[in-house]
Structure formats: C-alpha cells, structure tokens
Amino acid sequence: MKLLRVGPVGAERPALLDEEGALRDLTSVVDDVDGRLFADRAALERVRAAVGARILPVLDPTGLRTGPPVARIGKIVCVGLNYHSHAAELRVRVPSEPVLFLKAADTVVGPDDTVLIPRGSEKTDWEVELAVVIGRTARYLDTDEEALAAVAGYTLAHDVSERAFQMERGGQWDKGKNCETFNPLGPWLATPDEIPDPQSLRLRLWVNGTLKQDGTTADQIFPVAELIRYVSRFMTLHPGDIINTGTPGGVALGHPEPKPYLRAGDVVELEIDGLGRQRQVLKEA
Known part of the structure; x- marks a missing residue:
C-alpha cells in the first residue's frame, strides 16, 4: 500500500x-x-x-496539498556518512560503526512545502535519503529478520543541512540539522510489500534542473536491516519513529570551491524508486 x-x-x-x-x-x-x-x-x-x-471514495488531487505521510512522529534518528560515495567525496574514512544523530520531529514538512533558508545561513545543503518508518516496538534486536519485521514502510526524506551551523559553530551537529522545515518527507509511505529490497533503490536529486545526486542504496556502508538492529541497541524504537539512512555522494559540501550551496529561489527536486518525488522552492526564513 x-x-x-x-x-x-x-x-x-x-x-x-x-x-x-x-x-x-x-x-x-x-x-x-x-x-x-x-x-x-x-x-x-x-x-x-x-x-x-474498492469502496474507498476518490479524492480530486487538484489543488490538494500532500502533507508528511506520518503523523505524530516520535523521533527521527539520522545516519551520517552511510554511503561509500559520500565518504569518498568528503575524503573521510569509512566509519567502523554507524554515525548517529537525532533530528527533531518538528523539522518535518510535506514533500512540496517551502524550505526555509535560516537567517545567517551561507551553507544550506541538500541530501536525498531513504527513510525507514518503524511499525512495532524494537529494542535489542538480534537478527536482520527481526529488524525488517519492525518496518512499517519506507518513504523519501530530504535531510536539509546547514554546514556552517553543523561544523563551524561548536558542539555537535544539532544546530545544522534542526532548522525549521529541514526534513521534507513523503509523498507517501510504501509498505514493505511495495519495496521488497531496500538495498536496490535508486536515489536522485536535482537543483534548478541540474542532476546533483544519483546513487543507489546498494552503496550503503551499513544496510537498512543492520541500521535498525544497531539503533535498537542504544535506544528503543517505537511505532512512528523514523530512521533517515544517509545520503549518497553529490552534496554541495563535496563540490570544489566555490561550493554551490542553496539560495533563496532555488528549486530542489528529488526522488527514490517506488517512493515518489518531492519539489521544494527555497525561501529566506
């Protein structure tokens, strides 16, 4: 579904x-x-x-906004540096364990809603990601089978990031990851029967019509099942929680100078096989 x-x-x-x-x-x-x-x-x-x-009434989609496909999200667990191509472009070592950080649920907006560039930002960046939505309580999982059985479905996420806030302003990554509107989600949640192999999905992202990211989840350093198992060792996952599983190479941070960070008026479009497409226009906060 x-x-x-x-x-x-x-x-x-x-x-x-x-x-x-x-x-x-x-x-x-x-x-x-x-x-x-x-x-x-x-x-x-x-x-x-x-x-x-076939008893469900049809809705006219004309002028109808699509919101985030999940309501009342508990927490968003994000994975950094989870693609070989992304680690390579940043010239950093492949991590020996998943790099985890949290993103607040109130960063979530609909797939076509406006994304706000924070005040004082000069390095707002894009990241197309596969998001896993948890469907049952999961703690201390032992096997991949248990991990995948905990999945309610998959959706498309845009993990927008402000790199100066993230890496140049002290502390952890939170300041660059939790700005308002920094997690467009959707358009839909696909149940696992729609996505039989989460490690064979193509991810793409365009900025102003130019292809910037083009990868596949087969390039993940830590695949989906392993990520769910790993996260469950450190925190309890509840139905409605989300794991953003990382981004492939092609982000602005990985470009040579001058890096093409996002500006007001830019249009970002992204898609994943079977999970639909997003489109956002950037605006000053």
Whole structure:
C-alpha cells in the first residue's frame, strides 16, 4: 500500500494511492497514518480489505496539498556518512560503526512545502535519503529478520543541512540539522510489500534542473536491516519513529570551491524508486 496524508497544514487526512494511481479517502477506515495505525494489525487489515473491496471514495488531487505521510512522529534518528560515495567525496574514512544523530520531529514538512533558508545561513545543503518508518516496538534486536519485521514502510526524506551551523559553530551537529522545515518527507509511505529490497533503490536529486545526486542504496556502508538492529541497541524504537539512512555522494559540501550551496529561489527536486518525488522552492526564513 501507498499511504498518504493530504490537506492543509495541521488538518491533513489519511489517504491511499491505489494501483491505478487514484487518490482514495481513508477517513472512513482510520483516523490517521501514525504509529497507532502501524502497531494495529487489525486496522491495517481493514485498510487492505477496503482497498480490495474498492469502496474507498476518490479524492480530486487538484489543488490538494500532500502533507508528511506520518503523523505524530516520535523521533527521527539520522545516519551520517552511510554511503561509500559520500565518504569518498568528503575524503573521510569509512566509519567502523554507524554515525548517529537525532533530528527533531518538528523539522518535518510535506514533500512540496517551502524550505526555509535560516537567517545567517551561507551553507544550506541538500541530501536525498531513504527513510525507514518503524511499525512495532524494537529494542535489542538480534537478527536482520527481526529488524525488517519492525518496518512499517519506507518513504523519501530530504535531510536539509546547514554546514556552517553543523561544523563551524561548536558542539555537535544539532544546530545544522534542526532548522525549521529541514526534513521534507513523503509523498507517501510504501509498505514493505511495495519495496521488497531496500538495498536496490535508486536515489536522485536535482537543483534548478541540474542532476546533483544519483546513487543507489546498494552503496550503503551499513544496510537498512543492520541500521535498525544497531539503533535498537542504544535506544528503543517505537511505532512512528523514523530512521533517515544517509545520503549518497553529490552534496554541495563535496563540490570544489566555490561550493554551490542553496539560495533563496532555488528549486530542489528529488526522488527514490517506488517512493515518489518531492519539489521544494527555497525561501529566506
């Protein structure tokens, strides 16, 4: 299934994109697309049954905003330096263990919402990422099978970053990762049956129509299942939590000087196989 949330900011309603590409209203079946739904197998089966019975009303997508596909996100765990190509472009060693940091849930916006360049920013950067949405409580997982069984689905994330705030202003990475609007998410959450192999997905990102990133999740240093297992050793993962699994090479930071950081008016577009496409216009905060 491809689950969405559509409507104005703060008033999104659950929806589904069917096999013919029609947008279907889910409000008669579930309240929202969130951790409660992912953890409720009976509710998920009701959604599947409604899809099979073809009883869900069609929504007109004209002028309808697509919001983040997950509501009430608990935490966003991000993985740094998780692609060989990204480590190579930055000329850093491949990490021996995953590099983890947290991103606040209130950075999340819809896939086509405006991204704000923070005041004082000169180094706002792009990062296309595969995001894993957790569907059941996970702690101290032992096997890849257990890890993948904890997945509610996959979605497309844009891990926007301000590099000067991140690396030149002291402390950890938080200041460069948690600015307002710095995590566009969606357009939809694809359940695992839609993505049988998360290690064979192509990721691409364009800035003003120029291709900047073109990679595959096969290049990940730590694959999805290993990441979930690893994270579960340090913190409990709950339904509705998200893991942003890193970005391939091609970010502005990896370019020679002068690095082409984002400016107001720039347009960023990104996509992942099976997970749809995002488009954001950059604006000054």
